[in-house]
């Protein structure tokens with residue numbers, strides 16, 4: 001009974017980037033109220049890019065595969081690029097998720113985005129909506 005794709009199984013059995021960054025630049029936590037599963041992302045930012053991304057996931061196999069994939073997709077990206085990673089992209093990169101497991105993919109990108117927003121708030125950076133322009137002013 002093929003329930004999960006090979007990519008999901010592969011990331012679940014061999015998750016990348018697990019752990020917690022010491023003195024992280026941003027922290028993002030997201031929980032699923034339905035199943036009670038949780039993810040915590042920590043990020044290190046250097047020169048506007050995600051130098052390192054780590055996470056702890058207390059959740060189902062799909063959630064673990066999702067967080068592993070999110071960490072790989074986000075690493076090395078600019079903050080804006082990482083903010084544009086969607087739950088759908090993550091699910092697609094994993095070769096799809098079974099319908100009843102789609103909600104598990106929501107945690108990953110959301111927790112990552114929260115970590116980036118946390119970083120931006122600490123830096124006093126205003127998150128921009130739908131704009132690729134960067135302004136270097138504003139202090």
Ligand code: FES
Pocket residue numbers: 032035036037059060061062063101103104107
């Ligand atoms: Fe909770 Fe998958 S069942 S995240």
